[in-house]
Structure formats: C-alpha cells, structure tokens
Amino acid sequence: MRSPGCPLCESAGGELVATGAHFRLIRADEAGFPAFYRLVWGDHVAEFSDLAADERQHCMEAVAAAERLVREHLSPDKVNLAALGNQVPHLHWHLIARFRWDSHFPSPVWAAAQRPAPADKLAALQARLPALDQALRQRLAF
C-alpha cells in the first residue's frame, strides 16, 4: 500500500543496505553519523500501532537483529532507536550507533552538537561499515 507524494513510498530514502519481505534497511546520509540506519516499513502506515500484532513482532525482530549486528561490529557505547515520523509519517525506525566521542553524545542526535567529532574516529567507523552492511544484508533477508 503506497501513498502518492510520500518520499518513503516513492524512493528508497537512502543507500539500500538490506531488503526483507516487509521492510527495507537503508543507511541515512546524516553528517557526523556514519552508522545511522533506518528500517523502513514497506506499507505506508503512520504509526507503529497501525501494524497488526504479527507485523509489529516482525518489524521489531528485524530492528533487534539489526541492532545486534551493529553492536557486534561497532561496539557502540549506546544504540538509539526512534520512530518519530513528524516530517515523513511513513513508519521508519531510526537505528543509530552512538559513541562517547560523537558530536552529540550524550544528547540525542537531534539536539545541539556538543563538540566536533574526531575525523580519525569517524574514518575508523566508516571503514567498518562494509562488513557490517554485508552481515545486515544476509541477516535481514526475512
């Protein structure tokens, strides 16, 4: 079910990392956060509670599987999950690996920056993404 004019119905919304039967995982292009993923539900629904119970379970098991791989590959200090959708009311879960050294920690990524993120840390993180993405692609094909 698609909604005309919805950017997440009409385009991938970022770099496509993995495709499941009912969702896709993309990497967002958010400055300073290389490991910022979004799990986008396939159908156009606005709210998490618009899903049926089995769909919610499917969705959150995908989120949890992605989170586990992010933790295994990147050892973040914290993972942040969020379904906001104020701007694009098409269900998508932000999944963001957070580090004490990142530009906003411990604030949410949407708050004001606290410091510049060190370029060497960002580069080291970026270098780990291809292996993580491959693991996500294999694991999330359900």
Add this chain to the structure above:
Amino acid sequence: MRSPGCPLCESAGGELVATGAHFRLIRADEAGFPAFYRLVWGDHVAEFSDLAADERQHCMEAVAAAERLVREHLSPDKVNLAALGNQVPHLHWHLIARFRWDSHFPSPVWAAAQRPAPADKLAALQARLPALDQALRQRLAF
C-alpha cells in the same frame, strides 16, 4: 535485576501511571509536553536487543497498547517513540503525543523549540490526561 546507582532502578522516574509484571509506565515531567510518557522495563538492561524475544514482544505490545490509548484519547498529529538511554542506560521507551501546535513540531522534542506552545491548547490537553491515565492503568496491567 537492579543496578546500584541507576536512577530508574532506584526510583520510579516520574509519576507512576501503570504497572505491569515486567514494566511500568510513568509520565515524565517535561516542560511543554504534558503527554510525555515513558515505559520503563523492570530489569536493568541497556539495549532493546538485550531482551529475549518473548520479552521484546511483551515490551512492544505494551508500547503499542499505550500508543493506541494515547491516540484514542488525545488524537495527536503524531506519536513519537524512542529508546535512547544515552544518559540513563536502563531500557525505557519515550512515548510522546505530538501536535502541530506544540513547541517543537515537526522537529523532535530534543531539538530547538520552534515557537511557544499555546497555553489554552496545553490546558485542554492536560484536562484529558486523568481519563487517559485511568485507561492506561487498566489496559497495561499485564
């Protein structure tokens, strides 16, 4: 399982609205957002993927049940869900009713305010909370 020094292990963390077997629902005291709830997992775990699959399902069915009641009682323009925990790494889900007139919409509540929230709208929202809280208390006793 409790962790010494964790504020969500050692206190309710807000006004207690509902108590389930494995979680509690509190209302946070966040200026400008009367309908800002937190579903706090009972055990001290940092990440959503630290839960077992059946615990994740239990947790998210509670979140979805709360979300449905918030939608029924308040007709928000959007519901925001988030598990961040950078400051307090004890699993809790923020559940926030958002309105086009609120101080930050469409930005996340953690971003910069866009405008003052109208006092009459805040008061009208506040007036609906006792009935919502009662419904939440009944529905979330699982």
